[in-house]
Amino acid sequence: MPRKTFRAGEMIFAEDDAPTTAFLVETGQVRITTVQHGKTRLLGDLGPGALLGEMAVIDSSPRSASAQALSDCVLTPIDRNQFAERLAAADPVVRALLMSQLSRYRSALATLTGDTRQEPGRLAQEDTHAFDKIRLESELRNALERDQLDMQLQPILHIASGNIAGYEALIRWQHPERGQVSPIEFIRLAEETSLIVPVGEYVLKRVCQMLSALRERGRSPLPFIALNVSARQLEEPGLVERMLAQLDAHDLPRDRLEVEITESLVFKHSLIKHLIDECHAAGMEVALDDFGTGYSNLGPLLGLNFDRIKLDQSFTRSMDQPRGKAIVQAIVAMTRALGSEMIAEGVETQDQLDTLRELDCEYAQGWLVGRPVSLQSVLDTD
Known part of the structure; x- marks a missing residue:
């Protein structure tokens, strides 16, 4: 996808939008906000080299925050298929840890904003298998230490x-x-x-x-x-x-x-x-x-x-x-x-x-x- 330019004050995406694309910030500053109990809350400002919108793309959830250009910005769009291909090729344990952290972030954000629509994270079958590997690795370490x-x-x-x-x-x-x-x-x-x-x-x-x-x-x-x-x-x-x-x-x-x-x-x-x-x-x-x-x-x-x-x-x-x-x-x-x-x-x-x-x-x-x-x-x- 070609790079996109956003003018200062322009919305890049809004909370609850569909997660079609993530972005890599090439130049400029982007402000990330969310609505908490009817009030806008600042989550952070991002500069060159930062990713934004990637979490929604990874877990196919509606946008949990809004992104607005603080200054004129140039962003490189990253298609959701690019993430999907890399996640599929990643180590299953690393992938499971990422999804676990993302689920915890979603839950924390839902508590912060009072969003009752957020459901508890559920582990996919492949994630369950990955955590079983982590468990088995710990048990193998113990078996080595105990001469078993x-x-x-x-x-x-x-x-x-x-x-x-x-x-x-x-x-x-x-x-x-x-x-x-x-x-x-x-x-x-x-x-x-x-x-x-x-x-x-x-x-x-x-x-x-x-x-x-x-x-x-x-x-x-x-x-x-x-x-x-x-x-x-x-x-x-x-x-x-x-x-x-x-x-x-x-x-x-x-x-x-x-x-x-x-x-x-x-x-x-x-x-x-x-x-x-x-x-x-x-x-x-x-x-x-x-x-x-x-x-x-x-x-x-x-x-x-x-x-x-x-x-x-x-x-x-x-x-x-x-x-x-x-x-x-x-x-x-x-x-x-x-x-x-x-x-x-x-x-x-x-x-x-x-x-x-x-x-x-x-x-x-x-x-x-x-x-x-x-x-x-x-x-x-x-």
Whole structure:
């Protein structure tokens, strides 16, 4: 929309008008007033850079105040669709907080003006969901502080020897009221906030404790345990140093902790390369998780020296078809040519394991090998 010019004293909009447009003040001064018990009350004067009329546009309510040009003004109209598009794309928690504050403002203004038409604000379904996320975030913080998150270990089989070579560490949350909270739900929530960093530290500490317990039980050779690293953790300085500090505190071999990077993060090429270089310098290995899920192409593998590549379970399931088997065979060959090893995920049948053995795949992970279990269950099998 083109800019609009208003002369001094001209009304921009009046109380109870329909909320068609908001405005950005480019030049001049605008006075905002409302009628309180039959008398005009000044709410404020706005200058260049200020927005006016946006609240009515956001919640589609009649204008709750009037706007009048104090001096000659130039205003940029902002269509309600522009707000709607941005609100729809905003974080649902931020959107819910905005609507909550707007509702409280409306209620306060109604009390001030004696407007009995104002109804109590009602939360939309999406806002209720957003506040539930806020509640869950607080409960996750409490669970971290109270050491209420559980760690489970899923075994990784060395196919040729038939021995369990290592485990993947998986975090679980048994909520006292909600029951088992999906890892997808609370990990995604943690990644949306800074919580993923303390969650990652929690996992690191527990993994080192698990390795120490396995060593005390006499497991030899000591298996490796792999833990996942998120995008936000990658951006935190000193990540590898903290890993090494935990390993050293438990007097553990550094190559027994493996770092897993999900394929969706390979676009952070420089960060991952730096992490791999640091890990290799310290004697730790790095695996590329979920390979083949579609986020990356083969290009990043040219410059990222992963020690292991974890094949996504969708490929494992496709091996009962000639084309699927051929693709897996090609990936195994490519992995070996890169000087890496392959772990096939989602192995659920003996036929799948036999095919992987035939294709010279090094490792298998899945329900056939073993489901995620507690450390105590692992120790009890020794």
